[in-house]
Amino acid sequence: MLVLTRKNNEAIQVGNDIKIVILGIENDRVKIGIEAPQETKIMRAELIREIRQINQEATQADPCRLTLAISQNKSTKDKK
C-alpha cells in the first residue's frame, strides 16, 4: 500500500481522472472529497463489507422453519 501524508486542502491524483482532496481534519475524523467519473463506484468500505456479510447470512435461512412460522402466525390470528 502506498502511504502519503497530506495536509488540509491538499490532494492526491489517482490516474488521469480521479482526485482525492482532504477537505477538513477534526480530531479523529477526516473529511474527504472525491472527484471521479460518474461510472466509478465509490462507497464506504465497511458498507460493502456489511452487504456481503448480510447476503452470506441470508443463505443460512431454513425454509421449513419459515414455513412453520408463517402457518403458525396465520393460525394464531385466525383464533382471535
Place this chain on the structure above:
Amino acid sequence: MRIQTAVFGELEICQDRIIFFKEGLPGFEELKRFVLIILEQTRPFLWLQAIDRDVAIPVISPFEIFPHYAPVIKDDIFKEIGLQKQEDLLVLVVVVIPPEVNLMTANMAAPILINIANNQGRQALAEDSAYQIRQPIFEAVCQNLIKEERHAGSDAKE
C-alpha cells in the same frame, strides 16, 4: 437444464428464466446466474437460487414492508441493467432469517434490481440513508398475511 439444490431438490431451469448478474452479488461475486423461485409455502418470501453453486437467498418485495419504498438509486445503475421502462423493474430485498424467525431483517438499503425485459439484475446501494440495512420486518409481514387472509375470506363468502 437441471440443477440439484439442497432446499428445493432437483430443479428444471428454463433458459429464459435465468437472471444474469454481471457482477454477481456482493459476497457471491463469482455467481452470475440465478433463478427466482416462488414457493407457495414461504410466500411472500421468494428465493434467488444460484445456478452455478447451491446457494439460495431469501428475498421479499420491499413494498410488502414499506408501501412507499423509494430509495435514491443512481441512473447509471438502471442503465447498467438496460432498463427502458419503469414497468420492467422488479425490486427485491435480501432477507436474513435467523433460527428465531421473528428476528428476521431485510436489507432495505441495498435493493436487488431486476429488469424483467432482459433478465439483467444488479444489487444496488441506495444513495440516501433513509433505509436500514437490517430493518426488522416480521411484524409488517405478519400484518400483510392477516390482511390477505381476510381478503381471501371475504372473497369466499361472495
